[in-house]
Amino acid sequence: xxxxxxxxxxxxxxxxxxxxxxxxxxxxxxxxxxxxxxxxxxxxxxxxxxxxxxxxxxxxxxxxxxxxxxxxxxxxxxxxxxxxxxxxxxxxxxxxxxxxxxxxxxxxxxxxxxxxxxxxxxxxxxxxxxxxxxxxxxxxxxxxxxxxxxxxxxxxxxxxxxxxxxxxxxxxxxxxxxxxxxxxxxxxxxxxxxxxxxxxxxxxxxxxxxxxxxxxxxxxxxxxxxxxxxxxxxxxxxxxxxxxxxxxxxxxxxxxxxxxxxxxxxxxxxxxxxx
Amino acid sequence: xxxxxxxxxxxxxxxxxxxxxxxxxxxxxxxxxxxxxxxxxxxxxxxxxxxxxxxxxxxxxxxxxxxxxxxxxxxxxxxxxxxxxxxxxxxxxxxxxxxxxxxxxxxxxxxxxxxxxxxxxxxxxxxxxxxxxxxxxxxxxxxxxxxxxxxxxxxxxxxxxxxxxxxxxxxxxxxxxxxxxxxxxxxxxxxxxxxxxxxxxxxxxxxxxxxxxxxxxxxxxxxxxxxxxxxxxxxxxxxxxxxxxxxxxxxxxxxxxxxxxxxxxxxxxxxxxxxxxxxxxxxxxxxxxxxxxxxxxxx
Numbered sequence: 001x002x003x004x005x006x007x008x009x010x011x012x013x014x015x016x017x018x019x020x021x022x023x024x025x026x027x028x029x030x031x032x033x034x035x036x037x038x039x040x041x042x043x044x045x046x047x048x049x050x051x052x053x054x055x056x057x058x059x060x061x062x063x064x065x066x067x068x069x070x071x072x073x074x075x076x077x078x079x080x081x082x083x084x085x086x087x088x089x090x091x092x093x094x095x096x097x098x099x100x101x102x103x104x105x106x107x108x109x110x111x112x113x114x115x116x117x118x119x120x121x122x123x124x125x126x127x128x129x130x131x132x133x134x135x136x137x138x139x140x141x142x143x144x145x146x147x148x149x150x151x152x153x154x155x156x157x158x159x160x161x162x163x164x165x166x167x168x169x170x171x172x173x174x175x176x177x178x179x180x181x182x183x184x185x186x187x188x189x190x191x192x193x194x195x196x197x198x199x200x201x202x203x204x205x206x207x208x209x210x211x212x213x214x215x216x217x218x219x220x221x222x223x224x225x226x227x228x229x230x231x232x233x234x235x236x237x238x239x240x241x242x243x244x245x246x247x248x249x250x251x252x253x254x255x256x257x258x259x260x261x262x263x264x265x266x267x268x269x270x271x272x273x274x275x
Numbered sequence: 276x277x278x279x280x281x282x283x284x285x286x287x288x289x290x291x292x293x294x295x296x297x298x299x300x301x302x303x304x305x306x307x308x309x310x311x312x313x314x315x316x317x318x319x320x321x322x323x324x325x326x327x328x329x330x331x332x333x334x335x336x337x338x339x340x341x342x343x344x345x346x347x348x349x350x351x352x353x354x355x356x357x358x359x360x361x362x363x364x365x366x367x368x369x370x371x372x373x374x375x376x377x378x379x380x381x382x383x384x385x386x387x388x389x390x391x392x393x394x395x396x397x398x399x400x401x402x403x404x405x406x407x408x409x410x411x412x413x414x415x416x417x418x419x420x421x422x423x424x425x426x427x428x429x430x431x432x433x434x435x436x437x438x439x440x441x442x443x444x445x446x447x448x449x450x451x452x453x454x455x456x457x458x459x460x461x462x463x464x465x466x467x468x469x470x471x472x473x474x475x476x477x478x479x480x481x482x483x484x485x486x487x488x489x490x491x492x493x494x495x496x497x498x499x500x501x502x503x504x505x506x507x508x509x510x511x512x513x514x515x516x517x518x519x520x521x522x523x524x525x526x527x528x529x530x531x532x533x534x535x536x537x538x539x540x541x542x543x544x545x546x547x548x549x550x551x552x553x554x555x556x557x558x559x560x561x562x563x564x565x566x567x568x569x570x571x572x573x574x
Binding site for chain 1: 289291301309378382390396399406411453456501504505531535552555563
């Protein structure tokens with residue numbers, strides 16, 4: 001069984017190895033021979049990475065590209081989107097978990113409804129909506145529809161129902177306001193839920209492609225996923241940056257994943273055990 | 276101002292303040308788009324001129340051969356992802372769950388890593404691995420069996436295989452994880468007593484593991500159907516754009532995208548979207564009925 005899983009892991013690892021090797025080879029090599037596992041020490045160098053970080057190509061010429069800008073945009077988007085989504089969704093999830101109010105069941109069914117509809121179906125009218133609100137070509141346009149994020153709200157709500165309501169009542173007796181209770185008493189208890197969701201939301205934001213592609217217009221604002229995709233044009237493919245850039249873009253998620261695996265797993269499996 | 280604050284801090288009002296962001300998002304970015312889609316699907320939309328055409332878009336959809344190709348591609352893709360991405364991850368999870376297994380943490384992680392890779396990067400890697408040149412990875416694999424190179428992404432069957440293989444690479448780990456977390460909730464005593472009764476590995480799998488992870492299986496089934504029918508970006512990356520030879524990579528959402536964005540037929544695209552929306556709703560409601568979640572949330 002160990003042997004079986006070793007082989008399986010090796011197969012899973014092949015695409016990573018292929019792209020890692022390719023990132024050290026010249027782009028023309030890739031076009032001519034395709035992506036493979038051949039080791040060719042004479043051809044391999046750090047030239048692609050040098051171009052990626054300094055703009056100085058193999059031939060010594062300086063050709064500007066926007067990779068680092070895209071990288072920065074992705075980092076900014078991911079950090080801001082994750083922080084805001086967590087805050088807004090925890091806020092909403094708390095409302096659903098801790099109060100009884102009129103229309104609660106109906107509204108919670110609405111949360112479930114949002115979970116059920118793939119975004120792709122609604123992208124046309126969502127786009128015109130974002131357009132009429134003046135949200136195109138800005139990171140607000142990317143973030144705003146997802147700050148009250150159904151999956152995250154659902155998770156926080158499930159998490160909070162396991163916290164005893166006595167805490168809230170004790171807070172009220174002590175004279176704290178409804179919002180004071182949330183910020184001072186409940187938020188500190190939500191740390192594990194925040195970590196799990198931070199990773200899930202952050203990963204989705206870092207890798208998100210379709211919606212940002214529709215919203216963003218100017219190359220200056222592109223995120224990494226969209227920018228990398230634009231390197232493939234009908235007028236010639238820039239494989240030097242594409243491959244090295246793809247390879248390098250894996251690193252942040254990989255480090256995050258390996259260092260916070262437990263939270264990844266908590267976040268990703270939350271929906272499966274009990275609906 | 277004072278009154279306003281007192282109102283907001285009222286214990287009866289506070290819950291509405293808490294859920295307000297969701298209500299706004301729901302109305303602006305969900306309800307409104309859903310109704311616009313329904314409305315647009317009965318219209319012919321040209322810049323500055325909107326005409327109501329009744330069911331014309333739907334009628335055209337029935338006779339649209341490319342739409343049929345897109346539907347059959349999406350269905351085939353969904354079918355194969357279900358056929359491969361449920362039994363195998365479940366079997367892997369059972370194997371990793373057994374206590375005699377060495378290095379379970381390591382294998383779990385290594386199968387899971389592709390999940391964190393963006394579809395853009397994964398698609399690019401797979402497109403190049405399935406390249407038509409002699410030296411592309413898949414053709415070198417063929418060569419090692421003494422077979423000649425083929426044009427993977429230009430033939431329907433191999434194009435589909437590329438999409439399905441990419442899905443397997445990306446999702447085996449996560450589905451396995453779902454099953455693992457389902458299996459963990461089974462008390463080990465059940466297996467122990469079955470062993471005492473002389474149950475074989477297969478019998479334990481068939482009569483203990485499978486029935487007890489049934490909710491997880493249904494969950495994975497639903498998200499796989501959902502993901503399969505709504506698949507777009509994978510095909511978009513694999514063919515470096517929304518057009519593939521003879522539409523072999525065209526999916527339902529790809530067709531929606533083509534009609535809505537590339538050919539600017541918003542009304543027709545909305546009809547495509549609505550068909551998909553209906554299918555998604557039916558499947559999801561079916562799942563909720565099966566697992567009883569819909570009833571449980573009401574308490």
